[in-house]
Amino acid sequence: MPTEDGTIGSVYEVxxxxxDGRITxxxxxxxxxxxxxxxxxxEHCDIAHARPLTPREKAExxxxxxxxxxxxxxxSAKRRFRLGTPYGVLELxxxxxxxxxxxGPHWDPGHPKLLYLCVVPRGDLQRLPExxxxxxxxxVVRAEPERFFAVANWRAPxxxxxxxxxxxxxxxxxxxxxxx
Amino acid sequence: xxxxxxEALERAxxxxxxxxxxxxxxxxxxxxxxxxxxxxxTRFDPGADEIVWVRPVAGG
Numbered sequence: 001m002p003t004e005d006g007t008i009g010s011v012y013e014v015x016x017x018x019x020d021g022r023i024t025x026x027x028x029x030x031x032x033x034x035x036x037x038x039x040x041x042x043e044h045c046d047i048a049h050a051r052p053l054t055p056r057e058k059a060e061x062x063x064x065x066x067x068x069x070x071x072x073x074x075x076s077a078k079r080r081f082r083l084g085t086p087y088g089v090l091e092l093x094x095x096x097x098x099x100x101x102x103x104g105p106h107w108d109p110g111h112p113k114l115l116y117l118c119v120v121p122r123g124d125l126q127r128l129p130e131x132x133x134x135x136x137x138x139x140v141v142r143a144e145p146e147r148f149f150a151v152a153n154w155r156a157p158x159x160x161x162x163x164x165x166x167x168x169x170x171x172x173x174x175x176x177x178x179x180x
Numbered sequence: 181x182x183x184x185x186x187e188a189l190e191r192a193x194x195x196x197x198x199x200x201x202x203x204x205x206x207x208x209x210x211x212x213x214x215x216x217x218x219x220x221x222t223r224f225d226p227g228a229d230e231i232v233w234v235r236p237v238a239g240g
Contacts, residue, residue, distance in 0.1 A: 062232065066215040083215070096240050118240035122203075136234040139207050143220045153239035165239060 059129035085145045087170055092134050118153040146172050189226050196224035204233045
């Protein structure tokens with residue numbers, strides 16, 4: 001039947017409420033008059049939507065909560081983000097191949113402009129959500145940069161072979177002192 | 181704080197010690213905190229809003 005605003009309205013009655021949260025409605029007036037419908041209520045749908053997060057979703061949420069707006073944007077767009085450290089700028093997001101722009105005398109041709117680092121959380125990485133890996137590395141490099149860079153395997157972009165630490169030219173203790 | 185809360189805190193403190201013994205690194209993260217606000221903790225902090233455990237790192 002037409003309502004005041006000119007739309008077609010329906011009148012129904014609830015004929016059953018089911019244990020699983022569904023209800024059965026019977027339409028008594030309007031275009032659906034005579035028909036019976038069984039469906040979940042909006043409230044039930046909201047509850048269903050608020051399901052427990054998967055480990056992957058939890059990991060993503062935690063990582064994003066730790067990032068600043070610029071890092072969030074970068075993570076969302078490229079799945080990578082950069083952060084400043086006492087030793088230079090580090091980009092997290094490429095496992096086994098993190099870009100690192102070391103601080104230092106850039107006028108010196110011998111000073112590396114860009115290095116690739118490889119640092120990973122210890123243990124099995126297969127079952128670790130990707131975002132958890134970056135949260136792990138982010139927190140360690142932020143809290144204990146010396147520890148992070150002291151274990152980093154590294155290589156120059158022009159080389160395919162990796163070198164063991166220490167990173168050439170990186171003076172860990174001194175840089176940390178200057179930063180603090 | 182009721183007896184149930186005390187019990188829960190004691191359980192959490194034990195879990196903390198176990199995880200620490202396994203070599204985990206604990207960080208206390210304040211509500212809405214960024215990575216810069218995360219503080220490394222080596223003792224269970226019952227007042228921490230959230231404690232995040234991470235693994236030690238190694239060269240890959």
